Amino acid sequence: MATGKPATIYDVAARANLSIATVSRVLQGTGPVSEKARVKVGQAAAELNYVPLRAARSLAVQRHEAHGLVLPDLSGPFYGDLLMGYERWAGEHGQSVVLTVTQGNADPRRSVRDLAGRVDGIVVHGNALDLPTIQELRKAGVALVLVAHPPVTGCDSVRTESASSSERLTTRLLDTGRKNLVFVGDPISSYDVSERYAGFAKAHESRGSAVPEPLCVPLTEESGKRVAKEILATGNRPGGLVCANDELALAALTTLRAGGIAVPEDVVVTGWDDVMAARYVSPGLTTVRQPMAELGQLAAQRLHERVTGERTRARNDVLATEIVLRDSCGTSGAMQQ
Amino acid sequence: MATGKPATIYDVAARANLSIATVSRVLQGTGPVSEKARVKVGQAAAELNYVPLRAARSLAVQRHEAHGLVLPDLSGPFYGDLLMGYERWAGEHGQSVVLTVTQGNADPRRSVRDLAGRVDGIVVHGNALDLPTIQELRKAGVALVLVAHPPVTGCDSVRTESASSSERLTTRLLDTGRKNLVFVGDPISSYDVSERYAGFAKAHESRGSAVPEPLCVPLTEESGKRVAKEILATGNRPGGLVCANDELALAALTTLRAGGIAVPEDVVVTGWDDVMAARYVSPGLTTVRQPMAELGQLAAQRLHERVTGERTRARNDVLATEIVLRDSCGTSGAMQQ
DNA sequence: ACCTCCAGTGGAAGCGCTTACAGTTTCCGT
DNA sequence: ACGGAAACTGTAAGCGCTTCCACTGGAGGT
Numbered sequence: 125m126a127t128g129k130p131a132t133i134y135d136v137a138a139r140a141n142l143s144i145a146t147v148s149r150v151l152q153g154t155g156p157v158s159e160k161a162r163v164k165v166g167q168a169a170a171e172l173n174y175v176p177l178r179a180a181r182s183l184a185v186q187r188h189e190a191h192g193l194v195l196p197d198l199s200g201p202f203y204g205d206l207l208m209g210y211e212r213w214a215g216e217h218g219q220s221v222v223l224t225v226t227q228g229n230a231d232p233r234r235s236v237r238d239l240a241g242r243v244d245g246i247v248v249h250g251n252a253l254d255l256p257t258i259q260e261l262r263k264a265g266v267a268l269v270l271v272a273h274p275p276v277t278g279c280d281s282v283r284t285e286s287a288s289s290s291e292r293l294t295t296r297l298l299d300t301g302r303k304n305l306v307f308v309g310d311p312i313s314s315y316d317v318s319e320r321y322a323g324f325a326k327a328h329e330s331r332g333s334a335v336p337e338p339l340c341v342p343l344t345e346e347s348g349k350r351v352a353k354e355i356l357a358t359g360n361r362p363g364g365l366v367c368a369n370d371e372l373a374l375a376a377l378t379t380l381r382a383g384g385i386a387v388p389e390d391v392v393v394t395g396w397d398d399v400m401a402a403r404y405v406s407p408g409l410t411t412v413r414q415p416m417a418e419l420g421q422l423a424a425q426r427l428h429e430r431v432t433g434e435r436t437r438a439r440n441d442v443l444a445t446e447i448v449l450r451d452s453c454g455t456s457g458a459m460q461q
Numbered sequence: 462m463a464t465g466k467p468a469t470i471y472d473v474a475a476r477a478n479l480s481i482a483t484v485s486r487v488l489q490g491t492g493p494v495s496e497k498a499r500v501k502v503g504q505a506a507a508e509l510n511y512v513p514l515r516a517a518r519s520l521a522v523q524r525h526e527a528h529g530l531v532l533p534d535l536s537g538p539f540y541g542d543l544l545m546g547y548e549r550w551a552g553e554h555g556q557s558v559v560l561t562v563t564q565g566n567a568d569p570r571r572s573v574r575d576l577a578g579r580v581d582g583i584v585v586h587g588n589a590l591d592l593p594t595i596q597e598l599r600k601a602g603v604a605l606v607l608v609a610h611p612p613v614t615g616c617d618s619v620r621t622e623s624a625s626s627s628e629r630l631t632t633r634l635l636d637t638g639r640k641n642l643v644f645v646g647d648p649i650s651s652y653d654v655s656e657r658y659a660g661f662a663k664a665h666e667s668r669g670s671a672v673p674e675p676l677c678v679p680l681t682e683e684s685g686k687r688v689a690k691e692i693l694a695t696g697n698r699p700g701g702l703v704c705a706n707d708e709l710a711l712a713a714l715t716t717l718r719a720g721g722i723a724v725p726e727d728v729v730v731t732g733w734d735d736v737m738a739a740r741y742v743s744p745g746l747t748t749v750r751q752p753m754a755e756l757g758q759l760a761a762q763r764l765h766e767r768v769t770g771e772r773t774r775a776r777n778d779v780l781a782t783e784i785v786l787r788d789s790c791g792t793s794g795a796m797q798q
Numbered sequence: 799a800c801c802t803c804c805a806g807t808g809g810a811a812g813c814g815c816t817t818a819c820a821g822t823t824t825c826c827g828t
Numbered sequence: 829a830c831g832g833a834a835a836c837t838g839t840a841a842g843c844g845c846t847t848c849c850a851c852t853g854g855a856g857g858t
Contacts, residue, residue, distance in 0.1 A: 144816095181814080200541070200737075211560060222557050240512050523813070
């Protein structure tokens with residue numbers, strides 16, 4: 125009862141005095157089976173602790189009933205929520221999720237190729253893989269959905285709206301009289317960030333102001349701190365920091381205050397993502413919230429449509445974001461979005 | 462070149478004018494092959510965009526080269542870091558990770574059984590599955606590693622130390638003259654929390670004080686807020702709140718301050734997990750940091766040892782935690798740990 | 799010149815499951 | 829009572845890969 129080789133469908137069939145075909149039919153609920161057979165198989169399977177080998181089924185039905193998910197990273201609540209949304213949808217639709225993280229992966233290309241061999245399709249986050257690798261997957265005929273990545277021919281894509289909310293946010297800051305805004309974060313580093321900078325730039329252009337160059341730094345607390353220290357050291361004080369994410373913004377905000385600069389009175393600060401700390405820092409951090417769980421869920425759904433062939437035309441979805449006004453940007457009163 | 466049925470090992474063999482046996486040997490690097498064959502196979506595979514079907518290999522070698530990971534949830538940085546550590550180790554050792562989240566899963570039992578059919582072994586977080594389900598897996602002969610779960614015969618387990626750090630932390634609060642400490646969080650809800658309460662209790666016993674009953678609430682910001690409001694409303698003010706996690710602590714801390722109670726002067730507050738917000742709230746939140754990434758990595762390693770059979774005796778590992786002193790507990794000066 | 803050895807290769811069996819097809823029973827309507 | 833459909837069950841052929849075994853031919857020893 126305990127160990128030995130795990131039971132196969134043959135063992136179950138033998139124990140139930142039936143053929144493996146009938147056992148399969150009972151277990152999968154396909155085809156007609158007598159009540160008696162159903163019961164006998166159920167008993168036998170339970171007694172033997174039978175667990176069907178999915179590899180054998182996959183081979184036979186030419187389908188894995190699994191999705192691959194390729195993410196750059198998992199630190200922060202950001203990807204966790206995405207993954208959560210994904211997993212949930214997948215689970216509800218009987219799909220397993222095989223995860224691959226590229227951050228710190230010696231050979232992502234290889235990992236992803238291997239992944240392709242065990243799933244029906246793959247969802248790739250834009251920051252996780254370079255374009256050549258993505259193209260390679262496409263050529264291999266893998267069903268592909270891109271997240272936070274500019275559309276690629278033949279692939280679906282899902283992302284959150286960035287440029288427009290960034291523009292609105294920036295405009296608001298300019299409207300309240302802030303001059304010399306600085307965009308903090310490297311637009312090259314990811315598609316999302318480039319969009320955020322684009323919105324920032326557009327807001328300046330719309331009112332005929334010169335567009336400030338971005339301050340190209342990594343999106344980490346460390347850089348946020350460094351940027352703030354730089355400001356404190358030079359005394360060259362901008363009117364506001366539009367940061368590409370909350371880590372940058374939080375670190376900058378607290379470092380500035382520690383250095384005697386008042387936020388929002390002297391300098392306003394905004395972030396992106398609405399992490400938990402944005403609510404707890406004081407002043408509260410103005411930021412932009414993205415529907416990460418929905419994004420994940422939508423990605424799963426789009427991939428599934430592709431895999432099942434219920435849709436063949438590519439789709440590019442954009443999910444709305446929400447500006448969260450808090451005290452770090454000065455007046456956080458009503459603003460028509 | 463584009464689509465049609467995906468290429469199989471037969472296609473590659475035909476194109477390279479070799480047998481599938483040789484192709485397999487080249488691709489897997491097993492057995493002797495001539496340089497010429499190696500090159501021909503490489504070319505053919507590349508031209509056909511050949512991706513080996515893992516299901517077929519799994520079936521043949523009787524091994525999935527994949528781990529199952531069952532987590533209760535993914536919100537917060539907590540499980541993300543665990544998962545990250547896990548994924549990293551697994552990736553480095555050629556193991557895929559199949560993820561299952563039980564939170565909001567209609568039939569976790571079924572999901573996990575299905576999972577068992579596609580991996581070589583499973584790591585289960587204690588809060589994700591109930592004991593009967595775990596036992597059932599064991600009976601089915603699944604290699605099992607438990608995370609943050611009391612040891613079960615025949616399974617490995619890994620967890621972080623809780624009781625002792627909780628005791629030290631509580632003792633410190635008592636030493637600084639705080640009376641009427643309250644433990645916030647339900648010890649029943651998880652093994653970790655029960656240990657934290659046990660340490661809290663032990664600290665009281667050691668000095669002959671009565672052990673306060675725990676305040677049994679869910680580990681959410683919402684409950685933290687409610688607890689604080691209750692205190693504000695009744696005026697029945699404890700000397701300190703020892704919270705089972707940071708969400709509780711952060712919400713309680715800010716709600717108390719908003720209500721005019723000084724932290725740490727009137728009431729001290731501590732949490733658990735050291736989330737990012739703990740550094741940004743003021744006063745900084747005293748908390749306990751757990752090495753989540755290492756925990757994940759260790760779990761992966763233990764499971765792999767089990768799967769490969771390189772170890773058969775069960776192991777129970779406990780990882781050290783670190784008390785992080787910040788202002789919310791009053792004097793955050795040096796403390797010999 | 800012969801035999802031995804081995805690097806290199808191919809043939810074929812088999813991993814555990816699904817499913818088309820064919821066979822057997824059962825249960826009607828007449 | 830009988831024909832035939834419907835309900836059920838079994839047989840066997842794969843799915844794509846690995847690997848045991850047998851086979852070939854050339855290198856090296858005598």
